[in-house]
Amino acid sequence: MAEKLVQTKKSYYVDDGQKRGPLTMFRLRHHPHGKHLFGQCVDRRLALWNLEAETVKVKKGEYVVGSLVCPHAAGWIRGFDVHPAGDSIVTGGSDRQLRLWKWEGDRPSEEPSAASAAHAGWIEAVAFSPDGTRLATVGADKQLKLWDAGKLSLVAAAPAHIGYPRDLAWTPDGSRIVTGGEDGQLLVWNPEGLQPVAAITFGQVNDQQGQNPPLSGVYRLTISRDGRWLAAAGAKQTALFELATGQGVALVKEAGVDVAFHPQHDLLAVGEGQLHVWRYDADKFSPQPLSGEKEKDGKPKPLSLPSLSGREIANLKRGDYGQGIRFLADDRRMAVAKADGIVELWELTG
Amino acid sequence: MTISHTISRRLLLQGGVAGGMACGGFGRLFGAESADQARQRQKHVILLWMSGGPSQFETWDPKPGAPTGGPHLTIPTSLPGIHFDEFMPQLARLAERMVTIRTMTTKNGDHSAGSFLAQTGHEPSRVIAPSPHWLAMAAHEIPAADPTLPAFVNINREQDVLTNPGAGFLGPKYQQLFCPGNGAPPEDLPSASAAELAALQAREELRERLSAGFRTGRDPRLLDAHDSNFSRMGSLVASSEVFDISREPATDVERYGRTRWGRDCLLARRLVERGVPFVRVQHQNGLAWDKHRRAFDCQRHITTEFDTAAGALIDDLIERGLWERTLVVCMGEFGRTPEILGQGPPGRNHYTKNWALSFGGCGVKEGAVIGKTNENGTEITDRPVSIHDLFCTFYSVLGIDPHKELTFEGRPIPLVENKLGQPIREVL
Numbered sequence A: 001m002a003e004k005l006v007q008t009k010k011s012y013y014v015d016d017g018q019k020r021g022p023l024t025m026f027r028l029r030h031h032p033h034g035k036h037l038f039g040q041c042v043d044r045r046l047a048l049w050n051l052e053a054e055t056v057k058v059k060k061g062e063y064v065v066g067s068l069v070c071p072h073a074a075g076w077i078r079g080f081d082v083h084p085a086g087d088s089i090v091t092g093g094s095d096r097q098l099r100l101w102k103w104e105g106d107r108p109s110e111e112p113s114a115a116s117a118a119h120a121g122w123i124e125a126v127a128f129s130p131d132g133t134r135l136a137t138v139g140a141d142k143q144l145k146l147w148d149a150g151k152l153s154l155v156a157a158a159p160a161h162i163g164y165p166r167d168l169a170w171t172p173d174g175s176r177i178v179t180g181g182e183d184g185q186l187l188v189w190n191p192e193g194l195q196p197v198a199a200i201t202f203g204q205v206n207d208q209q210g211q212n213p214p215l216s217g218v219y220r221l222t223i224s225r226d227g228r229w230l231a232a233a234g235a236k237q238t239a240l241f242e243l244a245t246g247q248g249v250a251l252v253k254e255a256g257v258d259v260a261f262h263p264q265h266d267l268l269a270v271g272e273g274q275l276h277v278w279r280y281d282a283d284k285f286s287p288q289p290l291s292g293e294k295e296k297d298g299k300p301k302p303l304s305l306p307s308l309s310g311r312e313i314a315n316l317k318r319g320d321y322g323q324g325i326r327f328l329a330d331d332r333r334m335a336v337a338k339a340d341g342i343v344e345l346w347e348l349t350g
Numbered sequence B: 001m002t003i004s005h006t007i008s009r010r011l012l013l014q015g016g017v018a019g020g021m022a023c024g025g026f027g028r029l030f031g032a033e034s035a036d037q038a039r040q041r042q043k044h045v046i047l048l049w050m051s052g053g054p055s056q057f058e059t060w061d062p063k064p065g066a067p068t069g070g071p072h073l074t075i076p077t078s079l080p081g082i083h084f085d086e087f088m089p090q091l092a093r094l095a096e097r098m099v100t101i102r103t104m105t106t107k108n109g110d111h112s113a114g115s116f117l118a119q120t121g122h123e124p125s126r127v128i129a130p131s132p133h134w135l136a137m138a139a140h141e142i143p144a145a146d147p148t149l150p151a152f153v154n155i156n157r158e159q160d161v162l163t164n165p166g167a168g169f170l171g172p173k174y175q176q177l178f179c180p181g182n183g184a185p186p187e188d189l190p191s192a193s194a195a196e197l198a199a200l201q202a203r204e205e206l207r208e209r210l211s212a213g214f215r216t217g218r219d220p221r222l223l224d225a226h227d228s229n230f231s232r233m234g235s236l237v238a239s240s241e242v243f244d245i246s247r248e249p250a251t252d253v254e255r256y257g258r259t260r261w262g263r264d265c266l267l268a269r270r271l272v273e274r275g276v277p278f279v280r281v282q283h284q285n286g287l288a289w290d291k292h293r294r295a296f297d298c299q300r301h302i303t304t305e306f307d308t309a310a311g312a313l314i315d316d317l318i319e320r321g322l323w324e325r326t327l328v329v330c331m332g333e334f335g336r337t338p339e340i341l342g343q344g345p346p347g348r349n350h351y352t353k354n355w356a357l358s359f360g361g362c363g364v365k366e367g368a369v370i371g372k373t374n375e376n377g378t379e380i381t382d383r384p385v386s387i388h389d390l391f392c393t394f395y396s397v398l399g400i401d402p403h404k405e406l407t408f409e410g411r412p413i414p415l416v417e418n419k420l421g422q423p424i425r426e427v428l
Helices: B009-014 B016-022 B032-041 B089-093 B111-120 B134-141 B194-215 B220-238 B250-256 B260-273 B295-319 B387-397
Strands: A004-013 A025-030 A036-041 A046-050 A056-058 A061-065 A067-069 A077-082 A088-093 A097-102 A114-117 A123-128 A134-139 A143-148 A153-159 A165-170 A177-181 A185-190 A195-201 A220-223 A229-233 A237-242 A247-253 A259-261 A267-270 A274-280 A310-317 A325-327 A333-337 A343-349 B044-049 B074-076 B083-085 B098-105 B152-155 B177-179 B278-282 B326-331 B355-360 B380-382 B405-408 B411-414
Touching: A004 A310, A004 A333, A025 A077, A025 A325, A025 A333, A036 A077, A088 A123, A088 A134, A097 A123, A134 A165, A134 A177, A165 A220, A177 A220, A220 A259, A229 A259, A229 A267, A247 A274, A259 A325, A267 A325, B044 B134, B044 B260, B044 B295, B074 B089, B083 B089, B089 B295, B098 B380, B098 B387, B111 B134, B134 B152, B134 B278, B134 B387, B152 B260, B194 B220, B250 B260, B250 B295, B260 B278, B260 B295, B295 B326, B326 B387
Parallel strands: A004 A061, A077 A123, A123 A165, B044 B278, B044 B326, B152 B177, B152 B278
Antiparallel strands: A004 A343, A025 A036, A036 A046, A046 A067, A056 A061, A077 A088, A088 A097, A097 A114, A123 A134, A134 A143, A143 A153, A165 A177, A177 A185, A185 A195, A220 A229, A229 A237, A237 A247, A259 A267, A267 A274, A274 A310, A325 A333, A333 A343, B074 B083, B098 B355, B326 B355, B405 B411
């Protein structure tokens, strides 16, 4: 049983030599075959690293240097996913384009095998269904769309969220999709016909006014390996819910923005500048109905839930604005991305 | 009995007395026709102030596809080949009515100093007296057609005297009247009832009597400037309906956007429509456009909000026949870096080397796009425009000699610092 995290010797970095600041990371995914890691960053392309490659000395230090793949013509990639069988990668960008790329052994194809002008606004998140036959996307047009994953042909679409949607995830059995957005709502969908099943109020909504408004509502979400728990991260806290009932379970205060469940163990990683890794104790979870109370301005009152049951096994400092957490295929390692464009690997040890 | 007591209650309610007192005589009461004509000739300015420094990349000079371009895409404007940020559909539609300057260049990247420079035409450290806001200067140079109204109104709060310069050496007579924002009227403004006006009049007479002795041996110019604020109170109370946007149709409120900014732009239109010459509207509080951190996501909101209300305002000015004599200016104090670094990426830091703004109306050449920057937006490749050029242009549009000198304490002070700059000939 993993009880602590130790940083490995290798770190990963990508740069195309352009003068425009670091390639700040947002999301990480690994290829299911285990050797490759992808990063979504402030660019129209994905970063790709061979996890087993040797480090080289570059201006910033000694790193495994990656390449930039899956290009869009303009804007930034906002969401991407790797097919569960590893056959393809899908990217969605602020250019409204959904692009499917074949995996060619050690890198994606140079040209997309399929493409679609998927949304009338930035594509915010994309995810393959667990069986790989479907693809779900949410866009700034506030639509949830379901696609044939092989052809990128549209299967269904439904209006979702009042504000911009920010993330989505499938349950491991493929029976539900959950979307979250700036409106503070978590919407649960039946993929058959894209029927809404339930709405869970996360809150933390703001009007995005002023110089540095905090993120509004749900920014990232993830579902546990048994499909029972839903974790949603907002600007300053992360909340756990029981997905089947929509009831609240726990709050992790002062840790938001980024969140990931471990695919094999009861581990939850949460946080941005400080990344907290918890071994949670699901036996002690006691789901409770949400109050549904609202403030005078109509916004939901802050959630009142107990702290997360369990034990914090690690508290990693990755610096402000760090985003991107991925537990890798070997179940031993966790990739952590940072705002300076560097990805670190941490190893779970006994 | 003073002469004011012989005026009818009806005139009191119309604000005639207070206004007459304010301008020191009653001749205007009998010159309604000429007053109307003067109002028809009145030039106006609405400054839509984007405090903090809006990014040229995410407004008027986007570089989609460039490494520095960021995630925002562009949309075509009404001008062939010209694109704006994708979250500016209204201003893109109205581009053919506006001037777009893509090559503003300044040197001061500090918010306070940059804001002062961009609103006065003077560096804060180089003046022998505090420079006035250019709209206070305009109020000084262009007598208001309707002196019962405030000449210069500021809507929404600002950081400090540098980010929103006041009347400076022009004195309190040209100080902006402050409205707190969200479409609200000046704070603590009494209702325009006959009783309030009569009480105000009585207090004013008492104050004048008590002050008479104080004037002996003192500089009458300073005292007059001070007194002008009191005498303007009557006209302000009488004209309080000018500030009441609840009288505007709900459809207009909707068009401007149900936001604080939308209500403020609607108030600006109402003020100008009723004769207030110069209005500055501050977009959101503080340095809202200063997007060092997480710039691009929240920029979607601020740009959309700005665009919705600014577009509705320009539409209304055109539709209501005010466009030909109202200059609308959309700008902040500088631009933002091509590098997407920020103080917590992704964002953009301050950049003065080249930045962008837009203005239109009041007879400027519509659809002009001034200047070009290079592929990554790091350098000007054609037609730099200095802040002094900009102020020379603004003053010229208003019919004011930009290099005119005023005198303060015996020293000549030009409207534009050191008589620098030339009007942008392409837009005049």
